[in-house]
């Protein structure tokens with residue numbers, strides 16, 4: 217079974233082909249970062265227009281690189297939400313039209329289900345049930361994954377997502393967009409212990425998160441030390457340390473609460489090395505295996521959508537021709553594929 221995956225929910229056009237015997241046989245991601253950089257964030261209309269330009273050429277490229285023909289494709293999976301409505305409509309319209317022309321099933325995939333399943337593309341994949349920490353630019357969630365489509369949200373961010381906080385702190389530090397990798401790099405140059413930032417919502421019970429206050433604390437610290445050239449790296453260090461520590465505290469709680477023995481960490485922020493080091497240590501301490509996607513599949517990509525499409529299309533027959541995208545789509549509304 218060969219599944220074409222199409223991801224266009226935000227500012228990356230991601231295309232991939234998943235084969236049930238060989239795994240991902242080819243994939244390509246085109247990032248629109250340069251287009252949006254001068255605006256300091258994603259401009260939805262520019263994103264949609266660029267997906268129009270890039271999606272079909274990237275599909276052709278992945279087909280050629282895999283050494284297959286378009287007519288070999290058995291099904292098409294596309295991101296149906298959550299995301300930017302125009303961007304989602306580009307990918308879904310192309311996916312639906314191609315599927316109609318090829319007379320194969322198509323299926324809209326939840327972007328966060330794609331992230332959640334992405335570590336399964338690696339050697340040593342986790343088996344369900346597991347605990348998932350989903351950390352991206354739009355979402356921060358702890359999820360009890362009982363099975364495919366059975367997702368209980370244990371906690372989530374009440375305001376900014378972790379990736380969004382990284383992006384906003386990067387802006388304060390004059391590091392540009394997207395901020396995560398730049399803040400990570402600068403943080404490594406900082407002096408440990410110079411500042412200690414709050415670990416939000418850790419001194420009360422529960423598994424929810426909040427990063428907006430930490431962001432303000434970061435800004436205030438920067439303003440108080442305006443004339444100190446070394447402050448940027450020390451602030452970045454303290455910010456990353458606070459975010460990582462917050463995740464360690466909440467993951468410990470969630471593991472103890474659920475008794476689960478595997479932790480999956482995925483989404484753009486899961487590329488962060490400090491976070492990976494901290495969680496891997498925690499896993500050893502608590503006797504829990506910790507799984508991440510391979511580096512290139514942490515941020516948005518078509519491979520995770522192709523794989524989620526494979527998991528669902530191999531269990532059911534796709535969806536009717538009428539389709540809709542869902543800019544907002546709670547993950548816990550998903551259902552297992554019909555049997």
Ligand code: KG4
Pocket residue numbers: 226351352353354355378379380382383394395396397400483484485486487488489514515516
């Ligand atoms: O999963 P993703 O590509 O898109 C969404 O679904 O939102 O995540 C993008 C987010 C951005 O906010 C970006 O700054 C963050 O992931 N990110 C990182 C790192 N790499 C990407 N945050 C911290 N450290 C990183 N190395």
Ligand code: ZN
Pocket residue numbers: 327331352353483484515516
């Ligand atoms: Zn994403």
